Amino acid sequence: MWFWTGVAYHWLYFSQINQAALVFGALIVAQAALLAYVGIRKQLRFGRDFEPAVGVGIAFVGYAIVLYPLIGIWTGHAYPRMPAFGVMPCPVTIFTFGLLLLAKQPLPRPLLAIPLTWSLIGGSAAFLLGVPQDWLLLASGVIAVPLIILGGRRHSHAQISGKPV
Numbered sequence: 001m002w003f004w005t006g007v008a009y010h011w012l013y014f015s016q017i018n019q020a021a022l023v024f025g026a027l028i029v030a031q032a033a034l035l036a037y038v039g040i041r042k043q044l045r046f047g048r049d050f051e052p053a054v055g056v057g058i059a060f061v062g063y064a065i066v067l068y069p070l071i072g073i074w075t076g077h078a079y080p081r082m083p084a085f086g087v088m089p090c091p092v093t094i095f096t097f098g099l100l101l102l103a104k105q106p107l108p109r110p111l112l113a114i115p116l117t118w119s120l121i122g123g124s125a126a127f128l129l130g131v132p133q134d135w136l137l138l139a140s141g142v143i144a145v146p147l148i149i150l151g152g153r154r155h156s157h158a159q160i161s162g163k164p165v
Helices: 002-016 020-040 052-074 089-102 110-129 132-161
Strands: none
Touching: 002 020, 002 089, 020 110, 052 089, 052 132, 089 110, 089 132, 110 132
16 A cells, blocks of 8 residues: 555656655655565564554554545545545555554564654644544554554563563
């Protein structure tokens, strides 16, 4: 989805409206490459004990897949012109934060940089452009990144102390 969003949305569509989309597209394609790289190297694994981060992760995934399009319809965006999950960078970012919250710790920290950057850029635009389904985007990075970093620290401390992880 990151690759598709970078190429199809940013480079082919949005760059006709705003030339900054070329840079955004490059960053988003870089995120796709990074996800592929850590996945191939088995640095991204899923499964955790239930804890607050897992609940937030499930909520983010559900929001991106179910509520995001429903809010779009509710606010007057008709299919196929509505912002959609899997095509637009905003719900893909929320979904990604959800998955990263569900991943086993520690996570490679570079995985957080581009989604956090997009959550701040796209999230602020949501308020400026009046896209209510993207309001959670701004909060998603601010909520997910600290939870992921704290979870990684707990994991590191547990490994050092010899406690089961």
